[in-house]
Amino acid sequence: MSIDGLAARLWAGNADLAAAALAHPFVAGLADGSLPRERFAGYVAQDAFFLEAFARAYALGVAHSRDRATLDAFAELLAGVREELRLHDGYATRWGVDLSTVEPAPATQAYTEFLLATAALGDVGETCAAMTPCMRLYAHLGRSLAGRASADYAEWVDTYADPGFEELAVTLEALLDRLAADTPSVARAYRRAMELEVAFFDAAWERPVVR
Template sequence: MTKFTDLLWEQTLPIYEKIKLHPFNQELQKGSLPPEKFRYYIYQDSLYLADFARAIAMTGTRAANSHELLDFLEFAQNAILVERALHLSYFKEYEIEFDSGKGPGCFAYTNYLLATSAFEPYEVSVAALLPCFWIYKKVGDHIYANQTTPNPYQNWINAYAGEEFAHSVQKALNICNQLAASASEQTRQRMIEAYITATKMEYLFWDGAYKLDGGFGLYGLGC
């Protein structure tokens, strides 16, 4: 029997292929990504993770049982710990001192997740959060398997291709499948739409980092 998440993957496979082949990930895989682009990506990722943790926690409070609530609280804690680790390691190593705030890609993605977790049904919110787990795991595995070594970004690659992260991803997939199995057809369709939207946001996030999309101030929209 086809799992609901298999359907989600099939629906967004073209977007994933674009993410995998994006110059940011191709150059990171080869170790040739310019440091300034990686620095900007890490800065944006730290801003993203702070709001991602909030969206996860809000979603978890609406879980139907204590098992899922605990899973989501663990997801949120892990996101916060990763965000803190970025500051303690990468921020120091790469001397990151940005203060421009979120770029357009990060801003759009985090606000979409926060709005979804606050106003959409629990099932839809879970589907919207899934790409950040699943897409990152898939990209991390691909880069790990095809990387040029030695690679200056080895620590990042190892983190997303590791077993600990894989365990969290599988938990998120299982929850999504369980929810879809008992959801109405209308809710399932909204879950699909939310997953597709968030997957598109994943692409925009990497694209913005590669283009150094700056903050809104660089677009003539600052105060």
């Protein structure tokens, strides 16, 4: 990612929210192992619901693509989300969480509705602006926690610290740089997604899974 690109400028302009996410007690609990398992189980359930919507937003990106390169990039990103969903299925099986019965929390609903509305009604550049923060933030969290995560949550950290996940984040950032204009609406979409990321961690910290 070029330091002069739009994606880099938007990430730098939202450094306050990235720092808030990294310092969040939920994320800190992942690192030191103090996060109660029921809170992580609740997060997994909500994140699985979120990722299904994220996959649909990528599918809308495929549908709205105007050239083969864009179509291929969104298809690659969609495949990456399917891998994340398989990881969540594994967590749910081990911990007895029935994902089919989980209702979305208000924070999850707000985030998914924002993403799907943007992907359905906005242009492809705005869709990239709404989706990039999730990918870049999780790659940032994975790298920041790599090597110091507790054994309980090492699999989660390793997933987002993996170079393959970084490649997917870079792919989406490249789409953002190529397809989005440097406009207030793009900046607002990026900022809103970052705010919703922090709100998602707030909800995971405060609302354990209902079994």
